[in-house]
Amino acid sequence: MNEKYIFVTGGVMSGIGKGIVSASTGLLLKSRGYNVGIIKIDPYLNVDAGTMNPYAHGEVYVTEDGGETDLDLGHYERFLGINLSKKHNITTGQIYFNVITKERKGEYLGKTVQIIPHVTDEIKNRIITLAKETGVDVMIIEIGGTVGDIEGLPFLEAARQMWIDLGSDNVLFMHVAMSPILSATGEQKTKPVQHSVQELRRIGIQPTAVIVRSSRPLEDESRYKIALFSNLPREAVFSDHDTITPYEVPLILENQGYGKFLTKKLNINDREPDLASWENFVEKIKSINKEVPIAMIGKYTKLKDSYISITEALKSAGVSLNVIPKLVWVEATDIENGHIKVEEVLQNVKGAVVLPGFGARGTEGKIKAIKYLRENNIPTLGVCFGMQLSVVEYARDVLGLKDANSTEINPNTPYPVIDLLPEQRIIDNMGGTMRLGVSKINVVKNTTVYDLYGREIVYERHRHRYEVNLQYLDKLIDAGIKVSGWSDKGLVEFIELSKRDHKFFVGTQPHPEFTSRPLNPNPLYVGLVKASS
Template identity: 75%
Template sequence: MPETKYVFITGGVMSGIGKGIVSASTGLLLKSRGYRVGIVKVDPYLNVDAGTMNPYAHGEVYVTEDGGETDLDLGHYERFLGENLSKKHNITTGQVYYNVIMKERKGEYLGKTVQIIPHITDEIKQRLSSVARETGVDVLVVEIGGTVGDIEGLPFLEAARQMYVELGSNNVAFVHVAWAPVLSTTGEQKTKPVQHSVYELRRIGIQPNMVVVRSPRPLEAESRQKIALFSNLSPSDVISDHDVDYVYEVPLLLESQGYAARLLSRLGLQDREPDLEAWKSFVDRLKSIEKTVNIAMVGKYTKLRDSYLSIVEALRHAGVAVGVKPNLVWVEATEVEEGKIKVEDVLSTVDGAVVLPGFGKRGAEGKIRAIKYLRENNIPTLGICFGLQLSVVEFARDVVGLENANSTEIDPSTPYPVVDLLPWERDVKELGGTLRLGASQINLVKGTQLYDLYGRDVIYERHRHRYEVNPKYVEKLVEAGLIVSAWSPQGLVEAAELPRKEHKFFIGTQPHPEFKSRPLSPSPPYVGLLRAAQTK
């Protein structure tokens, strides 16, 4: 009998319906019963990782502690589990094929014809069992991205089917997540899409043990019976995952229907009394907050809010801690830059702002205009990564007086490169995986607002960038009033802020503290922003 049990989460009808939340909720519910749980996201795309993707293509790139550029679902996993995962918890087709081809080139398959079955499927199984073995978990939840029937995902589904055969029915379970729409014309809840996706799953050899049905409203008894009948399941194995106000309610919704107990029974594991009190308390506080603050979100990918998912959730976590609900006001920096939006029209109405991260020239001048308004009008502001860098550019131009100061990312010929390429990035030829990535040591400066927020000398936050504040200009910036509030051990600026006597709250951080924000442990800079915003 294997040491680790496996739960495969598959999806049907369409992507983006909430498999990631179901996977994260599964992990939380099993962990609440005292089991050690890990979660892996399988992405069938050929990219080696998510690092080179435009956020409009796939949402934000989530960075793990060890520097993995991964799918945003790993953010959900870490927030629900309250644990740090590694880059190994995100497996892509690109990684699998790359490894198999490298083995072939080295002669490890000498004399054999390399094929999808068994070589690709064996590689997939080896990667999953390796994660299970290295982490020592009792249960490994594996979310298979995309939808059943996608040609890209078939090798992963085949590998999962093989694991079921090899490990036995008590050691592998399948949970299928599918969409049951409600027709706007008749108000009827339709189960046919769920039936078809289950049929497609069974056609390739996988019988789901449970079906989780996403729908705008609770699953009706008749719909449940129909889905159960066509899926060869008991009605109690068909779970309603209808729309709720917050994703953090989903574990409690599934728990109320006996989801975890049924799953543990399928895996031959003892059902224990769950410890969900802290989670329930968080959800209750989240839903009961009435006071709101308006927070401007100044960025260049605002048309897809998932581009900044971890920041949105970090604000939500901080809001519960502070007792306010952040009402997000999205400001498209490109439209500011093009003159379609006047910063004073939108920013004069907000209580605080986040200058969002991003890469490239587009929208940069729009962000700088917004930063100038926020600074001059004493509006609490938090700049993240590129937000810090452009805050330094604005300060250099408008306070220090360095006309046309810029980042060399935006203007390589700027006379005052106050933000410049990291020295070790200058000879980099490939874009993928070559940024400064993952958590590293940051030394906080006593007496600064940032130090007061964290309350300790040393922190570890995650990075994802290629440019830094240019050390050659730090002295000039500090002389003009900018405060460096955090340094790397190598002497790089990790955070900067404006003096409290001049500005209530204006902090920029080079790392992304939102990646380590958790519902029960919010990120200090986001807490600081909302505290300042509520007293504006």
Template identity: 60%
Template sequence: MTKYVFITGGVLSSVGKGVTAASLAMLIQSMGYNVTIIKIDPYLNVDAGTMNPYAHGEVFVTEDGGETDLDIGHYERFLNKDLSKKNNITAGQIYLTVISNERKGEYLGATVQIIPHVTNEIKRRIKEVAAESNADIVFVEIGGTVGDIEGLPFLEAARQMKLEEGQENVAFIHVALVPLLKATGEQKTKPVQHSVQELRRIGIQPDIIVARCEKPLTEEVRAKIALYSNVSPQAVISNHDVDNIYEVPLILYAQKVHELLAQRLNVQIRDTDISKWIEFVEKMRRSSREVKIGMIGKYTKLKDSYISIIEALKHASAYLGVKPVLKWIESTDLEIDSDITKYLHDIEGAIILPGFGKRGSEGKIKAIRFLRENNIPTLGICFGFQLMVVEIARNVAGIVKANSSELDPSTPDPVIDLLPSQRNLDVLGGTMRLGSRKIRLLKYTKAFDAYKAEYIYERHRHRYSVNNKYLDVFESVGFIVSGISDEEDVIEFMELKNHRLFIGTQAHPEFKSRPLSPSPIYKYFIERIINS
């Protein structure tokens, strides 16, 4: 029978609940069990696609085109498997379905209520993911914190599942902050106590407490949390700060939380093989040669806006035995400062980051010109690639008014234009060119050299693309097409001849990068920096 593990959070959000959930799932998977993991977001948006990165961080895209919470990216990286759009459940999806069903008359005249109609839909979706993935154990992270009004239906659904599925088939793990008072050096347990009390008031008794803390829990604090949370001291787990998130599974492994959870779910405790993961972490620790990379974008004040790119650079760098040092450069600053050299003079390579809209775009174009003229390895991602196209058109091909029609609808030379499939849409959410697409790479190009394959699949999220009417002009100045979607006639990769590396892709290769199998194009980018 399928087992379910619900992960809840207390005190405050963004304390690392997603990484904790991913780490726990990875350890159980390493025992040989088939695992999947679901993120529940209680907001009323149907998905994350229309949300501002400053408010929500990166929008992660799944193989099947889901625009999801960034925690889905953590799950995929830690489990080394592709998840579905169904693995991200939002309150918006739930209420939309319930109301749609009511309009169709599917509730047989009943008064539609949170219980049972909303909670039943939540349970149905969780079980649907379990069935489609054929999972032995399903981890479900409930976003937000205990006590949030919008999260209450999801907690109630989880409570009901324990009654319906049986004591041995449902476990609860609570992640809460244990702050450290700097003045006294004392770890305070009251926030954990209060969040557990709130959880128990709802009807849920946690089986394991994961304490997020700056330093390892003292035995005294561990015992105190256990006493007030009604769990054994062994079930209070210290999840203290580490240098990088990939060390979290090792911390949990050392405290045998995977064995504790297996025992709680009444499944066999099997040998846990995390040797390759340990090897990866050791590579990161040993890397001493630093590579300074400019990260040029307009959401640089919130690094989570680009978290998959950051992690892809870490994966590639660890593979090559180097350490990435990221220099964040706000593209809006470049627009108002005439001295661009002071921002870019000390970098060894640069990523032109994605991000829709006009703000900061001219700053990126200025940076792209500097990088091109100074032969600095440059990788453009999605909108970053599109601005590389604009820069080449203006400053190399002599099309001085070239632009993207997204940025200037009246431009006489829209070298970047709206895809035909994106015209006349009356709905924005979920309508971009999304998900995994087949790409043909042209031989004897750097793109082909990076992937070592003629056909690849990468994920996408865009409405605009290179205007094919200008391809002859670009080819004549050495900016060549190196990857194309034959089925849709969309340009996927372009690169500049006679440059160390000046390459852009319409795709988001970072979404498929994994700790144990780095993205080929990110690995190639780092290689071109350190080997030239």
């Protein structure tokens, strides 16, 4: 069959869950045996998310091929159990960069280059080419932001044109909008949804369906009003109400006939969905009542989305062990500034993740926390920068190198136990220049990491510029640090303390959370949660 396209748009406010709806749409089609791809469009001018502060846009999700992308790609990979590429995240920056490059090369010679048709054609070409290259049956495209945003208009126009070019059997529009509940009266209000749909229709797009976000299930009267003012039958309005877990959303939508609705509108066979494993996973989440408190020590803790892949990896690991990680957020800067005492915030936790990050702020707070965790035998997983600071803390406290540091934090440290990768020394640009993407790792036998993975070769994704300085490695090993994973180039990938010294103390230079899946959690996170339980 020809490729089909489903555009997911949003209204009223950002952050209402378009990514979860998009991923759920994909899961329901995949469960019916269709090959599904999924794209996130971000209308900002950045070429990618790599240079953004996590407070601005949440986590930077890294794809296997080294793309620094929007966090929604993490939702897509987790729900669909597939690996996407950097091409699956399209930004305004990429589109304009390509158009301007073509103009400079003379490909538009004699023409005035304009938003329509040149920018919209570039957008359509990116979407259609990727669908054909990957051989999907259905490509889902989530357009970031909300309808009415100036920066999103070229993408909405391109989507409208695709509907004209390919026909209503091949292009659908799913619109996600918020229906708030008034706290004073408890009334479910539909006007925000109505206005959002009207704005979408004003620019030429009639939604195929409306998915309504609300804190409670959509009422019949509300469904009737939304359908009436959206020019839709009632069966095209779906409730996406709050749940215990976002992984329940595809099941909620399926129970309302959403999957069958999609196949009917796409004019494809409605096969029997295979959702048994997903249903079992969700039921386990809802039935587990044993909690284990795990500290999350980082510098962006005010925005939990900064670490969303790690929180989801911990949850998935917990489900596999019949426990729910209760996350205790610890702001490293508050430890550093003396606003909180490390022993007070960590004395009741059973495990900890020392979170990744960049820059000097909060560094000394993390190091104080690592020292407490190590000395009090609390299971600890240090991720990327968290691993590097674990090495710094060990060098200072055990080796006696009091001023040991990373050259990222102190370029003049006398003991640079963490240093810039050699190939990074000649790099000028910041964007897309780190060590990025998946790499092969050789795991050392008779180590905790090997016991967890159960194999000698693993592949994990990286995002860093600094590494353990091999000049200090012999001293660190003599003092008790074990290297449990190496790259083919001899870089340190995993470190740990022996089980006789610590029940679980592991550092990972790569980000194992990016390969963790709900039904197949990453072994390192399973190891941490198990040791903490």
